[in-house]
Amino acid sequence: MRKFLWALCLLPPCLSHSFSGETFNEELLVRALPDGRVVSRFEFTTLLHGATPRNPQNLSVEDHSQHYTLFPLALGQILREYAVTELHLTLNAGKWNYDRWGYPDEPDVATGAALWAWMAEGSGPIARHSVDARWRDLRNALAGLFCASIASLDEQRTTSPARAFTPVGALPAWPQSLPHAFRHASLPSENVCTENLTPFLKLLPCKSRSGLAHLLNPHRLFDADWHGMGLHVSWHPEDGVQVRLTFQSVLDPLRAGTSRGLHVDWSLASLFDRTIDRACPVAASSRVVVTLPNREPYSIRPEPSSNDNGLGVYDLAEQPLPLDVGMHWLEPFQHGLAYFLPHPTIPSAQAPLSVRRMLRGSAQDHGALAISITNPGSAAVRVVYLETLPWIVYLYLHTLELTVDGVPRADLLEDISYIAQVPHGRAATLEAVLTLPARSTVSLHVGVGRAFLRYTEHPPDAQRGWELPGAVVVLLPSHSGNQSAPAGRWVSTNKGAVQRTAQKQGEGHEQQQRRIYTPALLVDPATPDFSMPYNVIIFTCSLVAFIFGSVFNGLTRRFVVLRVPPE
């Protein structure tokens, strides 16, 4: 009896520990776009309080057991096993139209699959603890977890650009450890579909049974004009390890068939074909946020719990369920009527730059890559232009030309770093720091060559070609006059005191890099005849044998003179 009481006394601290150690928040942001479409962004954030990423120096030591209530165990195991400090995975379909839709709420909209991570170098001679070995294992593990072709993001697609990506969280500086290494890989031809959403939902504590995740209806989401999911793991020294799962989609109310005439009305039921029936009981907060127009007349039902600075907020704890938010316009839709409000959590809707990139030339052995970046603003902007090219296309960097309205402006190119491709091995990385003058279009033109592939290296349906990953244009903060962006915010944990480096939420968006992705390009390498291997081997070998035979015949035989009898 006494023992039982003791146990009872111990139970509450255990429980409170397990619940206070993890927090789950969910939010849905719905925003109308200037072209009448509606963008929705689901954000599910799980915070593991007080946790730190695993030090890869201790990979040979048994790890402490993992016990989570809300945090996804399948993901936690991967993060601990391969000692990943920060991880980002995005699976997007379609191309984000910056010119019509503005800057996305979830900035990473690269077409296809993209994976990037920061990992510290492991210690000792154990090969499988090296960054590259863990990066390979991480790809394989995530491929299994998300049912996606992440495993094919192999060495041929892995790059380590130094400037274009900075960590969202902090990178711990362990004693005697090397700086963190960055790895990035993208696969633009990856198709995102239901089989990727199902494992995504399994990572959520309430799955799709209750809470906002109930709205994630694959029939509607994968019918959207653009859709993408993301997994973002980062470490914030004062909070712990944060896992953020996002799903962003651009839905068209006109196509959904619920709009009245030219009124592009929408509701959760019309967009997702579902309503929020139950709240997720373990969520600390669960909100639906709708941006409200400030000029056009509208009516929204039900009334938001709070109207904060142009944002209608519905807190599921206060709202009667089921909840179906519906927006009704009182006037017909007029194209391009922007009604966006400046709000700290929403970056200004206008895309700061317009980027076009294309592959020129009709020949299958050479061509040119032409990029034009328009800066409509009234101030000069400094950007990092990142180009990662699989080895099938190689740059002739000496032909790089930078022009503004046809006038060569080599002075706009501040710095360039280039890692050349290796045939059958490594992708090329080009990072250039450019200055874009106000109200002008900067054109980059560089000659490219196209490699010839072995017949086994062509993808299935080889005539269709290869998709080249999109380029990334990163805006550098204008206030920092000194050259490069910080390569990561370093935090020292060995001094006992954890330095606070993460910015406040509001400032965080200011501080966060703004990246613009260009759509993927299609390149068609010259193809051999795939039915010919035996024929070619036979033809060539026969010819070699024929010439070899003729020459050796001449060299080794004796010449004999035969007299021809006179007739």
Next chain:
Amino acid sequence: MALAVNSGLVFPVLVAGRILLALTSLPDALKHDHQLSSPLTSYLNLQEGIYLFKNGIDPYAGGVFRHSPLFLALFTTVLPTSRIISSIIWTLCDAVGAWALTEIWRARQRVTQTSRDGLIAAAYLLNPYLFLSTLSLSTSPFENTLALLSFMFAARGQVSPSLLAAALLLQLSLSSILLLAPLILLLASSPVSQLASPRPFSRNGRKIIPLMAEFLAYTAVLSLASTLISGGWAWVPQTWGASLTLPDLTPNCGLWWYFFTEMFDHFRPFFLMVFSIHLLIYIAPVCIKFQYDPLYAAFLLFGILGTFKSYPTLADPGLFLSMTAVFPEIFPYLRYPIVTTLLHLHAALLMPLFHHLWLNQGTANANFFYASTLVFACANGAAVADCVWAGLRIAIGPGEGEEGKDKGGEKFVVVQE
């Protein structure tokens, strides 16, 4: 006398004409042509490497630049890289090659001037395979010129310049190692034609060892210089290694590219080894059979290289064809010169056509171009085999092809036993 004056004029007139041609816009149109410049010799790749080198990026870390570090040193210090000046340098290099070929001819005839000098120079300077390569600014004319220079010095008996030129040539192209054996035999004997009177190699074989040692010393010094220039040994797998492992499958006029495009992955190393060793197989038999005339042995090996090397350009078979001008004594004994010529004509017309149809027009596929390279290889192989025959047939007596008449006026046929 009139002929001699004429031939004295031929050379400068031809060089001037070639320089004028080089100043047109033809080089820009030809620089992408795969038959005229391979990945190992392309001017674009050379410029890319020079650009990377000047900007502090190791050009051998990537897969585009596969030229020797000596080119880097040459073009970043001494020579300018502008297109016009390059065209002139390339043409002058060809002129030196033509002069070297003429000198080889003179040394073979043991005279200081002959009436055929102008013809020999014209055979080199007007050979379309050679001058189109030069116009495309491929670096293969440098290889050809170095090869001819090394044989010219050897024919004149100048040992050190000859071996130095050969060592430089080896830096530019690994497969030119084939030419080392006849070169050393030539240094140990004489360039005079002995085809009609074969006899065993009688000179002292011991002379060969110091010659080899000198060549190895030059090679070691040049390799070290290359390493110092490029700051590491990365140039070795990128330049020499590339001709053995074929990392770049860009089409050319040779036999390797499509064979290894279509090769099954698990057989690739085996066949790479077979194709590399296949080149070496020819050295010993050719040098043993023609030990009395090493220049002729070298000529045959040029033909083998032009047919079978891993990254050939049209300049390689072109050099072999131009060299036939030095051996007019074999012409009557060729068995099927018309067939060989027609095969060459056939391939020379079809190769650029099918290449264009495949890669630019998109109306043909790779097999078309592959078939035309097969015909081209047939033409080169037939020429080599015929030259082997003719070189041996001379010794038997006057006549034409396989038939002849002996001193008594009796007809005979030559057959191989």
